[in-house]
Amino acid sequence: MPDGLRLDNLTLWRDGTALLSLDLLVRPGEVTSLMGPSGVGKSTLLAAITGQLPPGFSTKGDIRLNDRSLLGLPPQARRVGILFQDHLLFPHLSVGGNLAFGLAPTIPRRDRRAKIEAALDAIGLTGFHDRDPETLSGGQKARVALMRMLLSAPSALLLDEPFSRLDTDLRDQMRRLVFSHAAERRLPTLLVTHDAADAEAAGGPVIHLPATQ
Amino acid sequence: MRLPPALPALTILALLGPVLAGLWGTLSAALGHLPAAGLNGPSLIAFQALWEWPGLASSVRLSLGTGVLATVISLVVTMLLLAGWSGTRAFRALLGVLSPLLSVPHAAAAFGLLFLIQPSGWIARLLSPWLTGWQRPPDLLLVQDPMGVAMVLGLVVKEVPFLLLISLAALGQIDASRRLQVAQALGYGRVTAWIYSVFPALYARIRLPVLVVLAYSMSVVDVAVILGPNTPPSLSVQIVRWMGDPDLTLRTVASAAAMLQFGLVALAIALWFGAEVLLAQTGLRCAYRGRRGSHDRMVRAVGFVSGGVIVGAVLLGLIGLSLWSVAARWSFPDVLPDGLSLRSWQRNGTAMLPSLATTFTIALAATAAGLLLTLGCLETEQRRQLTLTQKGLWLLYLPLLVPQTAFLPGMQTLLLNLDVDRSLGAVVLAHLVFVLPYLRLALEGPYRTWDLRQAAVAATMGASDNRIFLTLRLPMLLAPILTACAVGMAVSVGQYLPTLLVGGGRVQTLTTEAVALAAGGDRRAIGAYALAQTAAALLPFALALAVPMLVWRNREGLHHA
Known part of the structure; x- marks a missing residue:
């Protein structure tokens, strides 16, 4: 089996009704876009991959990451990072504290600050530790959220319409930033979006999900 | 990781254990079984003695009458205020004053009212002698009247703020403003529109708190001791008198009366259910007729004036208490004292300090234990994806629906038989029964509305459930948790009967000391104690406001909370 994120004949069910079926492989460094009307279960599919399905939903088939089945693993052990349209920064922590939250605890105390400062440099927020x-602009918050997730060293990346809340010019910047980091880290990336421009910028395969009957 | 359900189990035990054990103790003592007094039942002697007590009929009438009347008036005033004024600027202003009044202990509010309306009170002084001609306090039964009117007033001024705040929380969940808009657009007057479109949905959500008010008002002791009649007193006051008698056999009579009190409250709740059905049918018939009732200015005025009178009564009462606590000579009919002096504070201060320490010790212990249990329950339910059902809600309210005078005497006799009564720990357990429901009610909303996507994001970054709970959820919920603690502390500070009965008179808090002063009539000492009691209840609220502002002063994202 090849590396990457594999949805192996995966069907998403809600209370006995099949919502959608997918069979696909997202290769490392590749971005696959899922497009479709709201309500077809795109976000729920991402929740299935992170292991956070709401009550009432279930899946059949397999979800594999780098040839390891994720089913049965708790979200903490899946190493799947996710970005939402809301930045969801923790309001009680500083910017640096948010980034430190993502950083693995195995990294020793003396190296943490340097890693975080370097991460801030990488997203153009030097000195923001x-x-x-709350005092950051929308675009700055989005960058912190991205970096926080990347610092947790995920093996795959899920994007749930992460650009839809941003202004048009900011959106373009952010897309480039996200996709370049994903490519650099060779992360298999699954993008859920309404916006054809997102899928186009992603440059990978595009899958159109049909509306459910 | 799944938490073992130990904390929910413990919570249910802490909530229901004392109530059920207490009821059992009351029942067995009522049936003449009290080994500590050398009595072995079962027998009906206690019920016989109760039956032969000449005051029985009037004390039963008083309990039932004042309790039902206080509940009806409180509910009507609350609904008039909401129907006529919710959403207006005047309403918000009124609310701003009413909310802090909620935490004023019942005893302090009752003393304040007493100082206002008694024959030598502020109102009589303001009107004398120019209007009334009184040179001396008139010989009128303005308080402790045999009908219990003053007692009803004392209950109403405390229960209206309670029902109002409970209602406001519920109104947000039923889309009240749009219901009102739709009905008003059809030509209904504001009050009529509100009663037809908002009230039914609101009442369904505040029904349990209304029943709590009914059960509480029927069996209240501290307010009745201060404002109610003495000969004979209401049934609950008589129960407490018998319980405090050195003759231990009288405790069986007290227990028989406690069972009667339990039956009375059950009866009143059954009658209330009947009245609900009648009112609902009448309401539906009226709504079907389609009368618009667009001339509601009178009704709105009545609602606003009642609200204003309540706020005024409690505020003036508190001012009266403060003034008496620092008054030098103050003779009738002078409106103000001749001078101010700190003598009564100096005289009572040293005696007050140990009570103050005991008050805070009990409140802190009960609140800390309650908080641990409540957060444990909420977190366990969260992880197991459970929500509080209607049944669970009844369970939560049960300790507040069973009259205190029904189960606390039994709890005392049980502890007496075990020879562990009169201890601080037992009092804390008794307080916990009343603190727990309020902690849960205060935390339920904030805990459930916390954005779970924060936890989802943290989990994908590898954070464990425990780490999410400790480093994200708790700190972000700091403000509501501290507010809940303040509510819990205020509930504990205000408790009279659990401290008195379970503490066996040995555990003295500001509240028991203040109520004990009622009979003596030393107004300066009453003023000082009631004021200290109010301050003890309000201080935690001030801290609950200040601490999050200080801790999160550099975190704008938490300022709205």
């Missing part, structure tokens, strides 16, 4: 996240 002690800032209140």
